[in-house]
Amino acid sequence: MISALLVMAAIAGILGAILGFAAIKFRVEGNPLVAKIDAVLPQTQCGQCGFPGCKPYATAIAEGVADINMCPPGGEEGIQKLADLLGMEFKPFGGETKPKPKSVAVIDESTCIGCTLCIQACPVDAIVGAAKQLHTIIAAECTGCELCVPPCPVDCILMVPIAENLSNWKWKYPVYALTVSSSGNAAL
Numbered sequence: 001m002i003s004a005l006l007v008m009a010a011i012a013g014i015l016g017a018i019l020g021f022a023a024i025k026f027r028v029e030g031n032p033l034v035a036k037i038d039a040v041l042p043q044t045q046c047g048q049c050g051f052p053g054c055k056p057y058a059t060a061i062a063e064g065v066a067d068i069n070m071c072p073p074g075g076e077e078g079i080q081k082l083a084d085l086l087g088m089e090f091k092p093f094g095g096e097t098k099p100k101p102k103s104v105a106v107i108d109e110s111t112c113i114g115c116t117l118c119i120q121a122c123p124v125d126a127i128v129g130a131a132k133q134l135h136t137i138i139a140a141e142c143t144g145c146e147l148c149v150p151p152c153p154v155d156c157i158l159m160v161p162i163a164e165n166l167s168n169w170k171w172k173y174p175v176y177a178l179t180v181s182s183s184g185n186a187a188l
Helices: 002-025 032-040 054-063 075-086 117-121
Strands: 103-107 157-161
Touching: 032 054, 032 075
Parallel strands: none
Antiparallel strands: 103 157
């Protein structure tokens, strides 16, 4: 019995060493800049930037293929964060990309037929319902990506802007250019 345990322990040790060697030898190095850019993006996975999600958009930015000003859900605040991260100048929204107010989807319950096409399209599972039953949106989970609107055959989904109130209002800080003189003093 002890010999069987020793054999099993030896096999486990050998296989562990082989797996450890393989993990080191065949490691796939990712671009750390992509991870940093992806962390700044809003993670709505909406595709409004022209890429299938936030990670492919981050990869395109890191490779220099895409501009930093193509993410409507991130808004101008997101563009500013990307510009700061990459050491670039702020670029206003360009091309067909326009800033949109933060919105949430709302289903008109009187016209919903329960087809489940919106449920399949939602990347964050913010829509609840069953086939041939009424669907509803979990507003706290909805990212406002608008991916549920096109597949709806009866146009019962509306995007409603979120009104500012005390629970979601944020102070709009003024932006000043901070320069450092040769003496080391900061000036506005």
